[in-house]
Amino acid sequence: MDFLTAMAASSSGMAAQRFRMNIISANIANAETTRTPEGGPYRRRDVVFGALPPQRSFEEELRARVSPDAPLQVQVLGVAVDRRPPILKYDPSHPDANEQGYVAMPNINPLEEMVNLMLATRSYEANVAAFNATKSMALKALEIGKA
Amino acid sequence: MAGLFDRDITLLERSLEFRARRNALLAGNVANIETPGYKAKDLVFEQALGDALKAQEPSPLVTTHPRHMDGRDHTPLELVQPRTILSANPVGSVDGNSVQLEHEMAKLAENQIAYQALAQMITHKFLQLRTVIREGE
Numbered sequence: 001m002d003f004l005t006a007m008a009a010s011s012s013g014m015a016a017q018r019f020r021m022n023i024i025s026a027n028i029a030n031a032e033t034t035r036t037p038e039g040g041p042y043r044r045r046d047v048v049f050g051a052l053p054p055q056r057s058f059e060e061e062l063r064a065r066v067s068p069d070a071p072l073q074v075q076v077l078g079v080a081v082d083r084r085p086p087i088l089k090y091d092p093s094h095p096d097a098n099e100q101g102y103v104a105m106p107n108i109n110p111l112e113e114m115v116n117l118m119l120a121t122r123s124y125e126a127n128v129a130a131f132n133a134t135k136s137m138a139l140k141a142l143e144i145g146k147a
Numbered sequence: 148m149a150g151l152f153d154r155d156i157t158l159l160e161r162s163l164e165f166r167a168r169r170n171a172l173l174a175g176n177v178a179n180i181e182t183p184g185y186k187a188k189d190l191v192f193e194q195a196l197g198d199a200l201k202a203q204e205p206s207p208l209v210t211t212h213p214r215h216m217d218g219r220d221h222t223p224l225e226l227v228q229p230r231t232i233l234s235a236n237p238v239g240s241v242d243g244n245s246v247q248l249e250h251e252m253a254k255l256a257e258n259q260i261a262y263q264a265l266a267q268m269i270t271h272k273f274l275q276l277r278t279v280i281r282e283g284e
Contacts, residue, residue: 137167
């Protein structure tokens with residue numbers, strides 16, 4: 001069913017972008033976090049997207065019914081931790097300051113995060129537009145034979 | 148005249164099918180707009196459908212049996228297959244992704260309008276048939 005695979009592709013895009021927005025929000029929220037469970041300051045995170053063929057059911061796999069040109073869906077393959085070194089800020093009164101009085105702060109650039117957030121929002125909207133196009137086509141198809 | 152449903156309906160039906168498949172591919176492109184290494188795809192079928200229509204013009208050889216060869220290049224409309232191609236991207240990008248959002252959205256819109264036009268046409272085809280069946284009532 002082409003409409004259903006199209007809708008699945010669009011919704012995989014929406015889900016991936018929303019997941020990315022969550023990660024970006026966490027980056028912005030933790031811009032000043034100096035303590036984390038893994039130790040040290042918070043490190044910014046980034047999502048890794050991959051294009052995968054839609055999941056097939058056992059029956060489809062058995063009959064190899066899925067055509068090779070089926071649209072690829074986006075999947076979040078993982079969350080990568082940024083390797084940038086933390087920024088050292090001189091603040092001797094801070095409880096996490098080292099002997100020299102420097103605190104390791106997360107290396108987060110709010111501008112960069114905001115740009116990524118805008119990108120994610122726009123990509124999400126593009127997927128919504130594609131989804132609506134599919135929906136209106138499917139509704140039009142239902143009108144065949146009416147009237 | 149082959150049966151109640153003539154060639155036009157078959158042509159419209161095949162076009163609708165290909166437009167739906169193209170829509171799915173384009174939606175996949177939009178979804179993968181930020182996937183590194185993803186290549187934008189497209190579906191072409193107009194040429195193939197046109198050739199199939201031409202193949203149904205009167206043949207150069209007279210046949211008196213369905214298994215006779217008629218000397219024309221034959222892909223029946225029912226068996227035409229579209230081709231999947233990779234969309235060209237002259238600009239290119241650092242991560243190997245070739246999706247251009249503007250082009251994809253434009254194609255989506257064009258494809259959607261064409262689909263609606265085709266659906267409208269096939270609806271009218273059926274209305275015509277109904278008029279004939281009801282003797283113009």
